[in-house]
Amino acid sequence: EEEAEFERVQPDAPSLPELPAFAVLRQRLSTHPGLQRFDHEKQLQEAKLTLAEAEAWPDLEVGGGFRQYNENGEHAFLVEVGIPLPFWNRNQGGIAEANTRSAQVTANRQAVERKLSTELQALTVSARAQQTVVKELRDDLLPKSKATYDAVKTAYETGQKDLLDLLDSERTYLQTREALTESNNELRNLHAELAGLLGMSISELNHSSRETN
Numbered sequence: 001e002e003e004a005e006f007e008r009v010q011p012d013a014p015s016l017p018e019l020p021a022f023a024v025l026r027q028r029l030s031t032h033p034g035l036q037r038f039d040h041e042k043q044l045q046e047a048k049l050t051l052a053e054a055e056a057w058p059d060l061e062v063g064g065g066f067r068q069y070n071e072n073g074e075h076a077f078l079v080e081v082g083i084p085l086p087f088w089n090r091n092q093g094g095i096a097e098a099n100t101r102s103a104q105v106t107a108n109r110q111a112v113e114r115k116l117s118t119e120l121q122a123l124t125v126s127a128r129a130q131q132t133v134v135k136e137l138r139d140d141l142l143p144k145s146k147a148t149y150d151a152v153k154t155a156y157e158t159g160q161k162d163l164l165d166l167l168d169s170e171r172t173y174l175q176t177r178e179a180l181t182e183s184n185n186e187l188r189n190l191h192a193e194l195a196g197l198l199g200m201s202i203s204e205l206n207h208s209s210r211e212t213n
Helices: 002-007 022-029 033-055 092-157 163-198 202-212
Strands: 061-068 075-082
Touching (some): 022 092, 022 163, 092 163, 163 202
């Protein structure tokens, strides 16, 4: 029965790609829709501020007409230019409101960016730690447990080991493979969460990073 169970163990899943440097992940995070929304809102508020500042300049009042001087009977064309007073305090309320809204957009963006960065860092740390576990299981513990099982099986067939030794080595090998499968699944889930946060799979991000460099 144990032999049958051993034969049913599935092959190991393909290795997942290595995570790129955190700087690459952080740069990609800047394209997150939650941040781009604030970037677009910031541009809108800056446009409103520019308009408010332009409206702060008063409209010049220009007038003119002919005038006759009684002293000599000559005529002259006069031009008058007037500036409303107090011209230095026009539309200050609109400018202050535009500045306040622009500052609020900046503050909101920074808060969301901190939240996303914290989430990205936590996922990255977990994924790198899980990647280490997968490598140790795949490259060290699994080959060793398989070699031990093979050696004990050969010894059992020649009468040098008893059945309990064989079953124990087989169980260790199966448990190691199961641990590798579970660790791969956990790593795959972390990669999926990162892809959802970044809007791009790790493989695509690695490819894009290589093309950029």
